[in-house]
Amino acid sequence: MKSVKIYRLQNNGDEKIIVTCVLIGQGVICKGDKIFIENLEKQGIKDYANRTSDIMLFPKDGIKFLENLKYAFKSAYLSATDVEE
Helix, strand or coil: CCEEEEEEECCCCCEEEEEEEEEECCEEEEEECHHHHHHHHHHCEECCCCCCCCCEECHHHCHHHHHHHHHHCECCCEEECCCEC
16 A cells, blocks of 8 residues: 655654555545644645646645655655655
8 A cells, every 4th residue: 555654853853653644546545643634635735746837736636645745745844755555
């Protein structure tokens, strides 16, 4: 099953998984921090493969959404893994 984990840096320097997103059929289901997931569902993330456009991706967009999470969350405080099997 394809999935992506999103980590948040803790005050002690450890990383904690806050959300796990899994490809189910043609869409993505995310589990974890409810507020974070609500924001993903309402606001979406930018389609970084299509840089000239303002296209937003949402969990309903399936694998494209998963593939772009690592680009949307790549800061010192929030980071996402590559798509994992």
